[in-house]
Amino acid sequence: MDIENFIAEFKKTFVYDILSQTLSDEQLFERVVDGDAVLWFKEQTRQMWLMWEKAKAQAVPEGFVLVPKEPTLLMQRAGSAEAIKPNLGIASMRDIYKAMIEAQEPANEL
Known part of the structure; x- marks a missing residue:
């Protein structure tokens, strides 16, 4: 339980204030656990x-x-056969996955 975190945030x-x-x-903050x-x-x-x-x-x-249910165009490109070519520096599925997430992250910023 994170009561102390709650209290710290509540105090903001x-x-x-009221x-x-x-x-x-x-x-x-009187309570019983x-x-x-x-x-x-x-x-x-x-x-x-x-x-x-x-x-x-x-x-x-x-x-x-969070990622969309359907991949974006950037995500599709990151996972495409073209992206697997060694000259692009993507050698493994993990690298492709990371590239797909990085392609999505700017859309998640508010």
Whole structure:
């Protein structure tokens, strides 16, 4: 569980700024850990925790990237027979795969 990461991120929010005007951190982050469940004593913190957990579940794990269901033209080119030619410096399937991912990465930046 990453309660400390949650608290650190929560403290960066407008919600925390408002709540901390009337509640101490001890009150705001009072909790009971029951196995894998965290029971927050303040409803606002409980709601923020649920949003945190949901967002974390949808996050892309470190070392992974999202790719489209259908390969882009750049990805197709990277995996084509032409790309396998030694003069292009791509010698293995791993190299082709990396080239395909690199071809896709600029589209993922926001």
